[in-house]
Amino acid sequence: MNIHTKAVHAGDRKKQGTHIPVTTPIYTASSFVYDDIETTDKVFSHEVEGYAYARYDNPTNHALEELCTTLESGHGSLAVATGMAALEMALTTALIDRRKKIVAANALYGASINLLMKVMEPFGIETTFVDICDIDKVAAAIEEEKPGAVLMETISNPLLRVGPLDQIAKLTQAAGAALIVDNTFATPMLVRPLELGANLVVHSLTKYLAGHGDVMGGLIVSDEAHYDALRTLSRTYGPTLGPFEAYLAMRGIKTFPLRMERQCRNAITVAAFLRQHANVVKVNFLNDPEHPDRATLQRLLPNGLHGAMISFELKDAGRPEVFAFMNKLKMVVKATSLGDVHTMMLYPAMASHRDLSPKQRERVGIRDSLVRLSVGIEDPADICADLNQALQ
Numbered sequence: 001m002n003i004h005t006k007a008v009h010a011g012d013r014k015k016q017g018t019h020i021p022v023t024t025p026i027y028t029a030s031s032f033v034y035d036d037i038e039t040t041d042k043v044f045s046h047e048v049e050g051y052a053y054a055r056y057d058n059p060t061n062h063a064l065e066e067l068c069t070t071l072e073s074g075h076g077s078l079a080v081a082t083g084m085a086a087l088e089m090a091l092t093t094a095l096i097d098r099r100k101k102i103v104a105a106n107a108l109y110g111a112s113i114n115l116l117m118k119v120m121e122p123f124g125i126e127t128t129f130v131d132i133c134d135i136d137k138v139a140a141a142i143e144e145e146k147p148g149a150v151l152m153e154t155i156s157n158p159l160l161r162v163g164p165l166d167q168i169a170k171l172t173q174a175a176g177a178a179l180i181v182d183n184t185f186a187t188p189m190l191v192r193p194l195e196l197g198a199n200l201v202v203h204s205l206t207k208y209l210a211g212h213g214d215v216m217g218g219l220i221v222s223d224e225a226h227y228d229a230l231r232t233l234s235r236t237y238g239p240t241l242g243p244f245e246a247y248l249a250m251r252g253i254k255t256f257p258l259r260m261e262r263q264c265r266n267a268i269t270v271a272a273f274l275r276q277h278a279n280v281v282k283v284n285f286l287n288d289p290e291h292p293d294r295a296t297l298q299r300l301l302p303n304g305l306h307g308a309m310i311s312f313e314l315k316d317a318g319r320p321e322v323f324a325f326m327n328k329l330k331m332v333v334k335a336t337s338l339g340d341v342h343t344m345m346l347y348p349a350m351a352s353h354r355d356l357s358p359k360q361r362e363r364v365g366i367r368d369s370l371v372r373l374s375v376g377i378e379d380p381a382d383i384c385a386d387l388n389q390a391l392q
């Protein structure tokens, strides 16, 4: 089935006694009872399917999880409170019975780097960072560090580099390591990492999947081998998503493929506009014929879909010029986050990469002239017009 079809059918319409609700209701019950205690006992021991306690599972979350499992071609999913909780759960699941060592992409979401450096490392789990787009360096790091897990993002933030996920999956498989992929930027519309050999896929539901800037959530989609461990750990950790949020996320996902298609199309128009503008010097976007990961992109991404994230540099600009430009924007929303229906702009040097020194930022290619744009579903002419008046 096509992703558009899955998005509106998977997970919903489970029979409830006499009737079938067209969409899954919000179940607020914290626990569930059965006619006799023997059945409750069997639900607890998994002999009988059912719900016992909402930290373990709940019908609203279950519907959302079933939907996301289908979208990502997984074995099972777990919905949690935030994308960061999802990442933490994925790392813990991968490392519970493996060597406590991580190899990670050197370009990651800021909070993900903090999780590795400021939480995992003080607990004795060290991370080696590597250029994930250089397969030889990744192979050498896996050989040398013998990690229990490798962590990467499908599309990196904010420079939009794409690592050879399929080749890395072969390396991790051979080394007995788990491959964890944060697929928030790419979404299952562009890449389904489990189909390419990844073991655990992480999402911030907050972004493209929910898509409306009104709910936070995270999701882990697992292969068969890690699913039981994921759920067992979650029962103890308790990062469970609330049922109201699960409902909102599921409502958002029904139009996710439609929104994403439009956002990808808009981004092509906006990138073309930026490339020809005299006050823009560099545009990072996946349809660039000179993109450094062109071969990987052509192998892994569908034709014509290049995502909806763009980053670009303003000509002769430092922080004051970038601030002046951003203050002139009338429609584009100057806020952190991405993937919403409205177009949003963020200044990486101030937000996601704030903790790095200007020198460190320069080294990873994040100049003070760089801004990041998450293209929304508006009319692309209106997006370009707003950027154009602010670029004058």
Ligand SMILES: *Cc1c(COP(=O)(O)O)cnc(C)c1O
Pocket: 082, 083, 084, 085, 109, 111, 112, 153, 157, 182, 184, 185, 203, 204, 205, 206, 207, 216, 217, 218
């Ligand atoms: C936003 C984001 C996260 C964290 O998600 P939250 O829902 O904010 O916790 C992780 N990875 C990427 C790539 C993100 O964009």
